[in-house]
Amino acid sequence: MENPDEVLFEENARLAMAGKPMIAKLGAFATDSGGHIPNLEIAYQTFGEFDGSNAILICHALTGTSNVPGWWDRLAGPGKPIDTGKYFVIGNNLLGGCQGSTGPSSLAPDGRIWGSRFPILTVEDQVRAQELLLHSLKIDGLHAVIGCSTGGFHALRWAQQHPIPVAKVAVTASGPRQNALQLALNEAGRQAIMRDPKWQGGDYPSDDPPKNGLAIARMIGHIAYLSGQALEQKFGRNPQGSSAGLSFDPEFAVESYLNYQGDKFNERFDANSYLHLTRSANFFDLQSLEGAGSEFIFISFASDTLYPPKLSEELMRMAISAGCKAEIAIIDQPYGHDSFLLDGEGQGSAIRAFIST
Amino acid sequence: MENPDEVLFEENARLAMAGKPMIAKLGAFATDSGGHIPNLEIAYQTFGEFDGSNAILICHALTGTSNVPGWWDRLAGPGKPIDTGKYFVIGNNLLGGCQGSTGPSSLAPDGRIWGSRFPILTVEDQVRAQELLLHSLKIDGLHAVIGCSTGGFHALRWAQQHPIPVAKVAVTASGPRQNALQLALNEAGRQAIMRDPKWQGGDYPSDDPPKNGLAIARMIGHIAYLSGQALEQKFGRNPQGSSAGLSFDPEFAVESYLNYQGDKFNERFDANSYLHLTRSANFFDLQSLEGAGSEFIFISFASDTLYPPKLSEELMRMAISAGCKAEIAIIDQPYGHDSFLLDGEGQGSAIRAFIST
Numbered sequence: 001m002e003n004p005d006e007v008l009f010e011e012n013a014r015l016a017m018a019g020k021p022m023i024a025k026l027g028a029f030a031t032d033s034g035g036h037i038p039n040l041e042i043a044y045q046t047f048g049e050f051d052g053s054n055a056i057l058i059c060h061a062l063t064g065t066s067n068v069p070g071w072w073d074r075l076a077g078p079g080k081p082i083d084t085g086k087y088f089v090i091g092n093n094l095l096g097g098c099q100g101s102t103g104p105s106s107l108a109p110d111g112r113i114w115g116s117r118f119p120i121l122t123v124e125d126q127v128r129a130q131e132l133l134l135h136s137l138k139i140d141g142l143h144a145v146i147g148c149s150t151g152g153f154h155a156l157r158w159a160q161q162h163p164i165p166v167a168k169v170a171v172t173a174s175g176p177r178q179n180a181l182q183l184a185l186n187e188a189g190r191q192a193i194m195r196d197p198k199w200q201g202g203d204y205p206s207d208d209p210p211k212n213g214l215a216i217a218r219m220i221g222h223i224a225y226l227s228g229q230a231l232e233q234k235f236g237r238n239p240q241g242s243s244a245g246l247s248f249d250p251e252f253a254v255e256s257y258l259n260y261q262g263d264k265f266n267e268r269f270d271a272n273s274y275l276h277l278t279r280s281a282n283f284f285d286l287q288s289l290e291g292a293g294s295e296f297i298f299i300s301f302a303s304d305t306l307y308p309p310k311l312s313e314e315l316m317r318m319a320i321s322a323g324c325k326a327e328i329a330i331i332d333q334p335y336g337h338d339s340f341l342l343d344g345e346g347q348g349s350a351i352r353a354f355i356s357t
Numbered sequence: 358m359e360n361p362d363e364v365l366f367e368e369n370a371r372l373a374m375a376g377k378p379m380i381a382k383l384g385a386f387a388t389d390s391g392g393h394i395p396n397l398e399i400a401y402q403t404f405g406e407f408d409g410s411n412a413i414l415i416c417h418a419l420t421g422t423s424n425v426p427g428w429w430d431r432l433a434g435p436g437k438p439i440d441t442g443k444y445f446v447i448g449n450n451l452l453g454g455c456q457g458s459t460g461p462s463s464l465a466p467d468g469r470i471w472g473s474r475f476p477i478l479t480v481e482d483q484v485r486a487q488e489l490l491l492h493s494l495k496i497d498g499l500h501a502v503i504g505c506s507t508g509g510f511h512a513l514r515w516a517q518q519h520p521i522p523v524a525k526v527a528v529t530a531s532g533p534r535q536n537a538l539q540l541a542l543n544e545a546g547r548q549a550i551m552r553d554p555k556w557q558g559g560d561y562p563s564d565d566p567p568k569n570g571l572a573i574a575r576m577i578g579h580i581a582y583l584s585g586q587a588l589e590q591k592f593g594r595n596p597q598g599s600s601a602g603l604s605f606d607p608e609f610a611v612e613s614y615l616n617y618q619g620d621k622f623n624e625r626f627d628a629n630s631y632l633h634l635t636r637s638a639n640f641f642d643l644q645s646l647e648g649a650g651s652e653f654i655f656i657s658f659a660s661d662t663l664y665p666p667k668l669s670e671e672l673m674r675m676a677i678s679a680g681c682k683a684e685i686a687i688i689d690q691p692y693g694h695d696s697f698l699l700d701g702e703g704q705g706s707a708i709r710a711f712i713s714t
Contacts (some may be wrong), residue, residue: 033603120603180588180611181580187612188576190605191619192549195569212552216573219545223538228662231537237642246390246477246640248547248632254537255544262548275605283603285594305585 021045021066023100026132035119038109042133043093043100047076047084055088055139056355057130059147059154061340062221062277063269065099066091072148074344081348082146082355090137094154095129096121096276104272105206116202121276123284127157134164144168144355145294148340149307150281156315157284159292159324169292170351172299173340175311176286176318182306185224186278189217193271202272214271215262222261227305227336289315289322296326297354299347301339303332327354378402378423380457383489392476395466399490400450400457404433407445412496413712414447414487415439416504416511418697419578419634420626422456423448429505431701438705439503439712447494451511452486453478453633461629462563473559478633480641484514491521501525501712502651505697506664507638513672514641516649516681526649527708529656530697532668533643533675539663542581543635546574550628559629571628572619579618584662584693646672646679653683654711656704658696660689684711 022044029040045066048054058068058076068091069077069084076082082089093101096118104118134142145166147155152174159169178186196213198204226234235254243251250256289296296319300309309330319326331346333339340347379401386397402423405411415425415433425448426434426441433439439446450458453475461475491499502523504512509531516526535543553570555561583591592611600608607613646653653676657666666687676683688703690696697704 120605122603177594179585180592180594180609181585183592183594183609184576184580184588184611184615187607187609187615188573188580191576191616192573194605195573197554216545216549216552219541219548220577223541223545228536228538231541235537235540237534237537237540246479248477248551248636250544252537252540252544252639254541258541258544259548279605282609 021100024133024136026129026136029095029129029132031119031125032122033120037102037119039102040095040129040132041100041102041106042095042129043097044133045091046137047089047091048087050088050139053141053143054086055090055134055142056082056144056146057090057092057134057142057158058082059130059145059151059158060091060094061149061151062281063265064093064151066093072341074342075348075351081344081352083352087143087355090134090139092130092133094277095126096273096280098270098273099268101129103270104202104276105270113203113206115204115272118272118276121280123153123157123280124161126280127154127161130154130158131161131163140164142166144170146170146172146351146355147174148172149174149337150277153281153284153286156286156289159289159294159296162291162293166294168297168355169294170297170299170354171312171315172347172351173301173304173307173337175307176315177284178282181224183282185220186282189220190275190278192216192220193275196271199271202275204271209266210271211263211266214266214269214274215259217274218265219258219262222258224306225337227303229303230334230336230338233334286318289318289324292319292322292324294324296324297329297350298326299329299331299340299350301331301333301335301337301343303334304337304339306337378457381490381493383486383493386452386486386489388476388482389479390477394459394476396459397452397486397489398457398459398463399452399486401490402448403494404441404446404448405444407496410498410500411443412445412447412491412499413439413501413503414449414491414499414515416487416502416508416515417448417451418506418508419638420622421450421508423450429698431699432705432708438701438709440709444500444712447491447496449487449490451634452483453630453637455627455630456625458486460627461559461633462627470560470563472561472629475629475633478637480510480514480637481518483637484511484518487511487515488518488520497521499523501527503527503529503708503712504531505529506531506694507634510638510641510643513643513646516646516651516653519648519650523651525653525712526651527654527656527711528669528672529704529708530658530661530664530694532664533672534641535639538581540639542577543639546577547632547635549573549577550632553628556628559632561628566623567628568620568623571623571626571631572616574628574631575622576615576619579615581663582694584660586660587691587693587695590691643675646675646681649676649679649681651681653681654686654707655683656686656688656697656707658688658690658692658694658700660691661694661696663694
């Protein structure tokens, strides 16, 4: 009798070739924290045709999705630097996320939302879940893994976790670990969520989540993503459209922007996923690239105060110490950390050249 | 018949000489926003002996008090750079504050807390309240005004608001206005307060305030005060004492620090005052020092990303354009914006020399 999961995997793989949003059902999963997920699901989408040796896995930043050309439109698509006319590009949603993959807002086996019962995750957990996804797609080697921001952590782990070999690893706007500023910003955001009475210890109903806490967390994030220089260039002290005069209502454009971004974020993101995805990133701490078998490129942006260029330089030293071929690109864009989303040219040409050689 | 207020002012002045925390009752006050405070009170403390020409007014940062040697112990006290053995040093709590002066947590004439009814303030309002305080103390000229951080805004206004002439103005860790980053950080902090359900539109009972919102606002503040470089030097990824393992509990020292600072802040500060004092600072926007009759010193710290040295350079250009004598000092301390509280040496010797010449 044929394994029913195998059939499902074949079916997944077939439909994925058509570019549709898919869910891979990957069975039981044990987390590093001792948690047990009996029914792991990972959302994915593929773009382009698989030729046996052209698969590229994309590792998204904190709040990304499997729809890579959607959130990374400067980089991925037909004819773009990550050319879906040439490569078989696999987008996926991280384990712990809320955009199709199993996460704290998913239903546990008892039919109730996981909520506070969802296990704390590590970056390594999330990479193992990605490996299971690739196994289900019958992909036993990757041309490249490309990770941006905290997705860079996953890409770095791919270079060292060997069940599926990876020829090239591109890490952009990231580093070997988070520094004190990033830990601090994440903690302030998590506390905004966990101190919102609607969080209810993590067991809030899906129709009454801690929206205000999540909005504050997102505002803190956006301040950090842009950084002082980019905030100043984009907003300065510009007033918002209609003056509220002397009041606490938004009077400056930057105030309107933050409130808008914070509230809008609630439409697409879950507060508990925010806790889990920031927390797994906090714990990641790469000390060496010994054992890595990939070729690397590390890309930074000069204006990124969250993941400054010196972190790419540290990764470069690690790669060289590990005997890996590696290159570095520091790109002069004024958008702070957000440059990795906005810069198609400098970052794009560096990635295009790196993966095509 | 003698004016009863005059008697009260004389009494205030006499007791203040003894160094005690005092409240000046200053009568009716109209705010720039059209508000009416029938019974303005300003908390103050004086240190040293008044000799007719040695009065120095100190303008505190966001959360300071009238007890200047308390919060600025590296700078003010007997034998210190602002030498209370030589000068008559006047500390005061800003209008809108919560440490003795009339603010939103004070009782309105109807015997209820002002709360949401408290008028929005400007820096100019707060300076006029300080002028009334000095009139009540029979001080008709100041040797110096010294302001730090947002207190620098008040010091700058003193140089241009002329009822009481000021010989010297020292502005440290400040600038001519807040930039987009500062506006953004303040807005995120205010939203954390105003989105806390316990805020209740500003009319919370004094024994059940929006503690969580205020704690988050303070965490955001502390991240900005230290900045990335100082956070990294102070905390890095150091673990806190006892490991919580893989959980959302504080695991890194910087996380414990932020939670401690946020919660502790509730013991001494009122959420509505936080809204008002940040808001008056947001609206301040100095375009020129024309009409100023003071000599200036502008002090910045190289590691201060909140009020970077280029803002002191802008103030320097304004002072020179206005025909004022002015000097600038950029001090190399690693504590970010907090340097103005922590640096007694560089800042201290600059201020000591400036006010003694």
